Amino acid sequence: MTGQIETRLAQLGVTLSDAPAPAANYVPFVQSGDLVYVSGQISQTAEGLITGKLGNDVNLEGGANAAKACAVxxxxxxxxxxxxxxxRLVRVVKLTGFVNSTPDFTDQPKVINGASDFLVDALGDAGRHAxxxxxxxxxxxxxxxEIEGIFQIK
Incomplete structure (x- = not known):
């Protein structure tokens, strides 16, 4: 049976794949109490890695789409x-987004909005975060x- 959150994701055209395996000597997440700390997730889709540098060969829309892929x-x-x-997800607590960008690129917040906007669209108020x-x-x-996150679960 599909839950409410996955039903909402499907309405947004998003199907979650299996969680990506870690690429080195770390774990993909750690739970402490009701908090889950998720290791940094890189921008990739089923088609492959989303690469490039903002301010050089990736535009703002491409960067926001890369951030959304990280949120997924x-x-x-x-x-x-x-x-x-x-x-069981209660809320998104905090995201830290890293943007591969040129020294003069200053729109990192607009890039990470791709993740933030998606999470609010998918989760409503539970998606609002620091x-x-x-x-x-x-x-x-x-x-x-690349984006890492902290989530509260029940």
């Missing part, structure tokens, strides 16, 4: 942390965006 991966990790029941959006000179595998 974050929800996949939360679903795994909740043993497959995403309706946030940081920072520039990075480079990111793993040349991806455009």
């Amino acid at each position: 991966a974050l929800l996949s990790q939360v679903k795994a942390a909740c043993d497959g029941d995403l309706d 946030r940081a959006a920072v520039s990075a000179a480079s990111l793993p595998l040349g991806v455009a965006v």
Whole structure:
């Protein structure tokens, strides 16, 4: 049976895939009490990595779409942390977004809005969160965006 959150995701045209496996010696998430700390999720879709540098070869819309892809991966990790029941998600607490950008690019918050807007669209008020959006000179595998998150579950 599909839960309310996954039904809403389907209405938005999003189907969660299996949570991405970690690429190195770390775990994809850690639960402490009712908080789940999700490791950084890189911008990728079923078609592959979303790479590039904002302010050079990726425009603002492309960056926002890359951030949305990170948010989808974050929800996949939360679903795994909740043993497959995403309706255990209470709220998004905090996101930290890293944007692969040139030194003169200053719209990192607009890029990470791709994740923030998606989470509010999908989760309503439970998707509203504290946030940081920072520039990075480079990111793993040349991806455009990486986002980590903290989530409250029941």
